[in-house]
Amino acid sequence: MFKKIFSLVLVLCISVLIFSGCTQNNSSSSEDSLDKVKKSGTLLVGMHDDYPPMEFRDEKDNTVGFEVDLANEIGKKLGVKVKLVSNAWDGIFLALNAKKFDVIMSTVSITDERKNTMLFSDPIVYGGNAVYVKEGNNELKSEKDFPGKIIGCEAGSTGQNVLSKISGIKDIKKYNSTPDAFLDLKSGRISAVVTDPMVGDYYSQKEKGVYKKLKTTLTKEPIGAAFRKKDKSLRDGFQKAFNELKKDGTLAKLSKKWFGYDIYSS
Structure with missing residues (x-):
């Protein structure tokens, strides 16, 4: 009888220790991030x-x-x-x-x-995906005019995803640096840049008369x-x-x- 009682108490003690350890581990793993x-x-x-x-x-x-x-x-x-x-x-x-x-x-x-x-x-x-071209470029009026053209965007951006769904584009040139995309647009290496409107507007204001934004907007994004x-x-x-x-x-x-x-x- 004594052995049975001793065994039962031992099992209960072990169970409490295991439960306590689990509780502590869960507590530490769910530490409040704020x-x-x-x-x-x-x-x-x-x-x-x-x-x-x-x-x-x-x-x-x-x-x-x-x-x-x-x-x-x-x-x-x-x-x-x-x-x-x-x-x-x-x-x-x-x-x-x-x-x-x-x-x-x-x-x-x-x-x-x-x-x-x-x-x-x-x-x-x-933000979203607005389209910027070089001032004086009257050939591009919307994404319908993209076929056969080289269009620039930031690598890994939603703009790249949007452009990948437009058929006929000659090349989607992906940049790690947006300023580099606008430099290529300025030099004529690409036909347009797709980027967030506040970013494109910044460049348009910085270099007045160099870039212009098309009326078309590919997407609007939060x-x-x-x-x-x-x-x-x-x-x-x-x-x-x-x-x-x-x-x-x-x-x-x-x-x-x-x-x-x-x-x-x-």
């Missing part, structure tokens, strides 16, 4: 810093732009410093999942396909901050900070600074 960032004191922001006016390097090699300023304001709201981590666009999503940074703020279009593997904030701005699928608390903290910045007028100021008007007025 708390983790706050404890570290730094929000790591990944971006491909070659996409003016959203994020780019100025003459002094400083990373500047609309999303750079926005990231810093978000950091203030969260009570942490912001560290920008430069990453090539074509590997930026893999780098996020490899925990190279906590969030991507790099003009990321929110698509159904990307939602399968990432969490997104609400739209920060609305752009947001991207997070790892499990980092819901960090996404929610980001969204709360963003909403506060919109309410207190900070976003309006940043918009006027980089775009010349308040995109949030409506």
